[in-house]
Amino acid sequence: MKPSFFKTRAHLLVCTSEKCASKGSRILFQTLWNALERERLAYYSGGHVRLTEAGCLGACQFGPNATFYRQLEPGNLEEGWYYGMDFPKMLNLARVLNDGNKLPIENRFDQ
Numbered sequence: 107m108k109p110s111f112f113k114t115r116a117h118l119l120v121c122t123s124e125k126c127a128s129k130g131s132r133i134l135f136q137t138l139w140n141a142l143e144r145e146r147l148a149y150y151s152g153g154h155v156r157l158t159e160a161g162c163l164g165a166c167q168f169g170p171n172a173t174f175y176r177q178l179e180p181g182n183l184e185e186g187w188y189y190g191m192d193f194p195k196m197l198n199l200a201r202v203l204n205d206g207n208k209l210p211i212e213n214r215f216d217q
């Protein structure tokens with residue numbers, strides 16, 4: 107039997123490196139972590155999202171920054187990069203990733 111880690115649909119990463127941290131990303135990360143547990147979005151609580159801290163994502167002036175990758179179909183890995191994130195935007199992104207829905211375009215680097 108595989109550990110539940112491998113049932114993760116999406117991996118969401120929040121930069122908690124120095125410059126994003128100075129804009130509140132460490133508090134954002136912890137608050138989001140608590141929300142994922144509360145809403146059962148975290149992979150270990152019945153959801154499909156794995157949340158981890160990330161080092162610098164290379165766009166410090168736009169932080170707090172986040173990225174994700176997810177696989178909705180075998181062999182089709184999707185990724186996205188977001189800037190200027192706050193708690194409501196991060197929670198919305200986590201819900202979308204958990205449910206396999208269309209990604210928000212607001213604050214997305216590549217849109």
Ligand code: FES
Pocket residue numbers: 121122123124125126127161162163164165166167169171
């Ligand atoms: S410190 Fe977050 S992107 Fe560089």
